[in-house]
Amino acid sequence: MNHPLIFTVPLSYEAHENAERCVESIKNPDKLKQVYLNSLAVYSVNYYLQLMGLETEIEKSYSQDPIAVQLSNIADLSLKNIGKVECCPVLPDENKFNITADVSENRLAYIAVQFTESLKQGTILGYVENPLATVEINQLQTLxxxxxxxxxxxxxxxSESKLGKWLEGIVEEGWQRVEELFTPQQLGLAFMNEVSVIRGQELDLGIQLNQVSVALVTKVTQLTNTEEKEMSEADILMQVRPISVLNLPSELMLQIKDSSGEIVLETSSREGDNWIQLAFSAEYGESFQVLVSYEDAVIT
Structure with missing residues (x-):
């Protein structure tokens, strides 16, 4: 590792009590040891990540399922909204650990936890993202x-929005009805002529906008595959509009990036513009980014 930063977690009575519950129905000594150490590793990583302010959901992890841990060598920890990490126990004085086929995919990271002989402490050493079957400790990335x-x-x-879900009535927190942001005179009739879902979100671009507030307004219109009679694409309209004033500042930019990060559409405001917009179609499940920027401030 480039930087030897590590973090040591005290393995309390609670940690060992939980490990005991995980192994209480296991008779095979090797399996019992494996599950016990896995449980302590999950406890250690959960303790550390929560302390660092990350949201974990240990109750949703397979490592807490008595049946799952007997069938697989698994020590996963769920992180809210983003996926799972694998917590990899390392015995004292070992300089490597193994990644089993059970957990070789669908993990954000594989985090190494090395125990003392007494199992009273677990030291979090670092992580890898895409490991080989055997990982050397000196190959770990830093904490x-x-x-x-x-x-x-x-x-x-x-910050991610699933626009396809809007058509099913599921809209993420933070998006408002446009009537709550604008007057009817500001909106006009541009949004009212189709069966669509329309929401807006006020953007904070800081003092660069000289106290002018703006909102990103998004309209999602369902398109139906006439042959298969199912939703296959959506028309999407993205607008940036000023709130409480008539005009946008000049050179405010709206951009669309595809899943690879390449800019595929962009526009910018001119003096006197009431809004700027980009319109495009996207397939369900397709990912893209929307960027609104002004001078040095950027919101994605």
Whole structure:
């Protein structure tokens, strides 16, 4: 590792009591040891990530299911909205650990936890994202990198909107009805001529906008595949509009990026513009990013 930052977790009575519950119906000594250490590893990572401000959902992890742990070598920990990490126990003085086929996919990260002989402490050493079957300790990425990586995923998940769900009546928190943001005179009739779902969200671009508030208004219109009689695409209209004033500032930019991060559409405001907009179609399940920027401020 480039930086030897580690974090040691005290393995309390609670940690061992939980491990005892996980193994109480296991008779095979090797399996019992495996499940016990896995439970302590999950406890350690959960303790650390919660302390660092990340939202975990240990109750949704397979590692808490008595049947699942008997069938597989599994030590997963669910993180709210973003996925699972695998908590990998490392015995004292070992310099490597193995990733089993049971957990070699569908994990955000594989986090190594090394125990003392007494099992009174678990030290979190680092992580890997895409491991080989055997991982050397000196190949681990740092805890600083782990926190940055998981925090970025958490922020992205919180800001992500599933527009296809809007047509089913499921709209994420933070989006308002446009009537709550604008007067009818501001909106006009541009949004009222189709069966659509329309929501708006006020954006904070800071002092760069000189106290002018703006909102991102999104309209999602269902398109139906006439042959299969099912929803296959949606028309999407993205607008940026000023709130409480008539005109946008000049050179405010609206961009659309595809899933690879490439800009595929963009527009910017000119002096006197009441709004700027981009219209496009997307298939259900397709991902894209919307960026609104002004000078040095960018909201994605």
């Amino acid at each position: 600083e990198d782990l926190l940055l990586y998981l925090s970025t995923l958490e922020i992205e998940a919180k």
